[in-house]
Amino acid sequence: MPANSPVSPPPRTLTLRDVSEASGVSEMTVSRVLRNRGDVSETTRVKVLEAAKELGYVPNKIAGALASQRVNLIAVMVPSLSNMVFPEVLTGISEVLDGTPLQPVFGVTNYQPEREEKVLYEMLSWRPSGVIIAGLEHSDASRAMLKASGIPIVEIMDVDGEPVDSVVGISHRRAGREMAQAIVEAGYERIGFLGTKMPLDHRARKRFEGFTDALAKAGLEVADQEFYSGGSALAKGREMTEAILSRTPDLDFLYYSNDMIGAGGLLYCLDKGIDVPGQIGLAGFNGVELLKGLPRRLATMDACRAEIGRAAAQIIATRVAKPDTAPGEKIVLSPQIQFGDTLRRH
Amino acid sequence: MPANSPVSPPPRTLTLRDVSEASGVSEMTVSRVLRNRGDVSETTRVKVLEAAKELGYVPNKIAGALASQRVNLIAVMVPSLSNMVFPEVLTGISEVLDGTPLQPVFGVTNYQPEREEKVLYEMLSWRPSGVIIAGLEHSDASRAMLKASGIPIVEIMDVDGEPVDSVVGISHRRAGREMAQAIVEAGYERIGFLGTKMPLDHRARKRFEGFTDALAKAGLEVADQEFYSGGSALAKGREMTEAILSRTPDLDFLYYSNDMIGAGGLLYCLDKGIDVPGQIGLAGFNGVELLKGLPRRLATMDACRAEIGRAAAQIIATRVAKPDTAPGEKIVLSPQIQFGDTLRRH
DNA sequence: CGGTATGATGTTAACGCTAACAAATGCCTC
DNA sequence: GAGGCATTTGTTAGCGTTAACATCATACCG
Incomplete structure (x- = not known):
């Protein structure tokens, strides 16, 4: 048996040259066929395509990108x-x-x-x-x-x-403002905010800013707030709602910085037999699909x-x-x- | 003003050569510094790093990968x-x-x-x-x-x-089997299955196969089943549960192919005042975080x-x-x- | 039937970087 | 201060592909 048996070819990865040799045309022509670029006769096109498929050739985009600058x-x-x-x-x-x-x-x-x-x-x-x-x-x-x-x-x-x-x-500032306006117009006055602790979630922060601005214009301010980080958002929504309501029982609206914690809050209120939206109103943000399956549809705003x-x-x-x-x-x-x-x- | 004012240099992207010229060493040395490879004196290292930062040079990994074959x-x-x-x-x-x-x-x-x-x-x-x-x-x-x-x-x-x-x-076959066994051992007998219609979700399919196999060994079979595709899984879970229970009211267990539709089913049952797990038992699959926030914890199996x-x-x-x-x-x-x-x- | 489009293919030289080797520099030792 | 070694820097030659141009058939025209 020869030292370098042709039975197991070295697993060197294939190049255009391999396809070119197998099909008897230049590398350039192979490249053209594989990219559908320029005129190539049907005969060679088929020949090249077959050879490429036969060998299992996968083009090297790294080389291609370098050469074409694209x-x-x-x-x-x-x-x-x-x-x-x-x-x-x-x-x-x-x-x-x-x-x-x-x-x-x-x-x-x-x-x-x-x-x-x-x-x-x-x-x-x-x-x-x-x-x-x-x-x-x-x-x-x-x-x-x-x-x-x-x-x-x-x-x-x-x-x-x-x-x-x-x-x-x-x-997001406007989103927060508009929600605040809707809440004020609906007659709620003792408003709580529940959100993420993450100082780097700028969009949540801007919603909060817009929200408090619009409340201020109506002569109101956030009566209490609660922040979280990590964990299952739904469960956190429950916990936070319980915490804020036991601390400030007279709240009549809870604005959540996202729908997941809002959904948790909603489930909590329903569990406790709280009248929603009579006794307490709720709203979230994002318009997630999930809301459609809850016992009540949470007020929200689609983030598009x-x-x-x-x-x-x-x-x-x-x-x-x-x-x-x-x-x-x-x-x-x-x-x-x-x-x-x-x-x-x- | 000269035709080709030096004020606005062409936005040609930078190369090692630019850094090399700016720092007065060879391209190779720059390359070494930027990759932390090989010995480079502290002096040139700093010089090169400064030049690179100054210019805002970002290495071209395409060229690097081609050259290094890595x-x-x-x-x-x-x-x-x-x-x-x-x-x-x-x-x-x-x-x-x-x-x-x-x-x-x-x-x-x-x-x-x-x-x-x-x-x-x-x-x-x-x-x-x-x-x-x-x-x-x-x-x-x-x-x-x-x-x-x-x-x-x-x-x-x-x-x-x-x-x-x-x-x-x-x-997944075993997961389905084990869930079936637990259900049988708990004494449930009229078992319904609710899952995805997707024929290409092989893992869901295998769970179902394992599930029916194990039921068969216990002399049982799936009494009714319901499939869905698309849409909000939570809402679908509700709908499907309603559908299957109105069609086959004597079911005493519902096995869902994932936790989301299972959660929807759970919420539906609670809404309807159905005794869970007395009258009907429920189980899903995946062990998603979301479950932690629901009014009851859905039985499930972690997918690790x-x-x-x-x-x-x-x-x-x-x-x-x-x-x-x-x-x-x-x-x-x-x-x-x-x-x-x-x-x-x- | 020469001349010229036209289509099909091949050749050459990058693309920007790194491996491998070569050269230069500094430093120490005796 | 020459030899030798370690450290630092430079040189050369690709990596596999494509752009741009060159070449070669072939067909077509008057």
Whole structure:
């Protein structure tokens, strides 16, 4: 048996050269066939395709990208995946990008600016064709990287601030304001706020600010508040509601910074036989699907998640296809209050 | 003003050469500094680092990967992100990979084999160092690609089948069997099944098979069943429960293929004043966090999601660090029934 | 039937970086 | 102060692909 038996070829990964040799044409022609680029005769096209399939050749995009200076990757950065809200954004993005040669790549920042910076650096070092990134608050270094990258950037979810380039989202300040107005108009006066402790969730913070501003205009202020971090949001919603109500029993409205804790609160109130929305009104934020299955529909406000994803992807797709499209687009969506069964109508 | 004013330099992206010129050393030395590789004097190190920062240089990993034949990317393929279960797996993976130079890249297949094939092809064309992929069922082409890639593969979530290489998961058949046994032992006899219509959710299918097998051994069979697809799982759980109970009112147990529809069923039963678990017992599957906030704890079985993610990442990390580690590792986790408040104890 | 479009294929030189080796520098020892 | 060793820096040659151009058939025209 020869030393280097042909029976077990070295598992060296295949290159264009292998396909080229197997099909008897130049590497360039193989490359053309595989990319559907330029004129190739039907005969050779079939020959090459067969050889490639036979060998199980998978093109090396690394080499391709380096040579062509084109990378059809879109970096998508979100703070979290366990939130129910971001997966929907990603779905919206994928929907639009599926109709283009672009491919999304996801990165998760855990609401930490340093982590965002690191993940962004990693992603940019692959020279993507665009970036979709949640939020307007970034470290100086991150912002500098984004600006210097020279590629289309879309910041999403939030529009209250100074974008690097384009932006698609809703005004969380306004969302908080409008909810406060609806609550005031419905006649509630002793209002409690329950939210996340996370100081880095800027959107929750802005909703809270808008909320207190609008209350102030009506001569009211938040009567009590309660914060949490970590754990099952539904269970936390229960616990926090119990805590705030036992501390301040005369509250007549509870505004939750997200639907999950709101749902927990709702279940708690129902358990305790509290009259909702008579004795106490409740509202959350996000408009998550889950609410549809609860015994009562929690009042909420849709965050337009899928729509934001689609619009952001559309901006990127257009900018990549037509590089001379003007940057700096701004799309502001306007979520409507859904009164549900837990907030009296005006 | 000269035609080509130096004031606004062309936005050509920076290369090692730019840093090398700015710092007065060779490109190679810059490369060494930036990768912390090889000995470089403290003086030049600082000089280079400053120049790089000053310019805002971001290395081009594409070129780096091509030159070094090393790509520190791990392809992670899951069927869905909106499921709550996969984000937890991804978290487990990230946790372990964060301690290594490896970086996960996520792909979503939507439970479609053709899509899985396409996404896998895309991912492999970036020549990742490993693949973590959900499930054991793949198209022939996908399987061939995985085998031919020559990199470590870990199939996760499920162990009932023939893996390509390594596998980490639980036996869904056994999970179904054990739940059936617990139900039988608790004395329930008229058992209904509620699940997803999706024929491509192999794990749900296997749980169902194990479930009916074990019932058969006890001389029982599923008295009625109900399937759904799409929509809010919680609301669907309600609807399905109502449907199955109105069709077959004498059922004394409902087994749900996941916790979300199970939770919907639980809420429905509580609404209707049905005695749980006296009149009807309920059980789901997955052990999702959400259950902790419900009025009663639904019986369930943990799918060991984070643990699976960690173990899979660990296998990959080890194989990448020590390429001569034996392939074909198999880790079978054993989830325990959590009886909660909806399944009578034996 | 020469001349010229036209289509199909091949050749060459990057792309930006790193492995491997080569050279230069400094430092110590006897 | 020459030899030798360790440390630091530089040089060269790809990595696998594609852009741009060159070449070669073939067909078509008057």
